[in-house]
């Protein structure tokens with residue numbers, strides 16, 4: 059396996075009639091959960107990807123297994139809990155802004171624990187990806203994330219980490235403490251500007267980048283949506299210009315960026331090349347509704363990158 063991720067997948071219900079959630083009459087069904095989105099992106103970019111998670115033996119668990127099978131994401135370390143109810147979330151839109159409503163409390167993934175961490179698989183993988191959402195859903199899932207990171211470090215498996223701060227899932231002060239410790243344990247940190255501001259109380263992107271870099275990872279990418287990204291790598295800062303598109307729904311763009319970035323890194327690309335490729339992957343993901351459906355494949359990313367006069371220099 060090239061890349062493993064640990065966390066919670068979700069079935070996704072996206073309002074299609076532009077109504078608020080209390081008035082909506084139709085929903086498009088899709089898939090979400092940041093670490094599952096990450097793995098689909100990694101797999102579409104050409105990585106051998108595998109998931110560490112827990113789902114129910116309900117219909118939604120079966121639907122997610124079908125997704126991973128179609129996408130070539132390995133599920134050897136996905137446990138199906140008898141009687142478990144797989145988590146779901148709803149996407150509704152107010153103007154251009156999407157908001158998420160979760161029904162995930164008590165889900166099988168919230169019962170992830172260090173006992174679920176496949177030490178041999180992590181030791182032999184190229185990279186392990188953990189997110190703040192994995193840590194926010196329960197104390198035992200948080201412990202599982204830390205245990206997985208420590209196993210990875212012991213075996214020189216690259217650790218990538220996305221804070222994916224979700225205020226609805228945990229209080230800011232707890233998130234700050236856990237995110238800071240997790241960035242210390244990571245080789246690559248992948249925050250976005252909005253959560254960077256919330257977590258650091260800083261405003262300036264370069265100051266936020268420096269805050270993350272000071273915690274010790276080798277590489278930090280601050281994702282800034284249509285403003286592109288800032289890359290800090292081994293002491294040097296560079297700007298990654300945006301791949302310009304007209305966005306429809308940004309859900310999953312950050313996860314698609316992460317999956318594309320880590321895939322290119324483990325394939326041997328420089329962080330700057332990986333970030334340009336990932337910027338295109340993230341931008342293309344905003345071109346359709348829902349988190350997973352619009353995530354692009356390697357060929358589409360390369361062709362858009364070749365035609366981009368600024369990113370392709």
Ligand SMILES: O=C(O)C(=O)C[C@H](O)[C@H](O)COP(=O)(O)O
Nearest residue numbers: 090091092309310311312313349
């Ligand atoms: O919020 C959660 O718990 C989820 O996992 C649902 C979504 O699929 C991701 O949040 C999308 O993440 P972005 O790539 O940052 O848009």
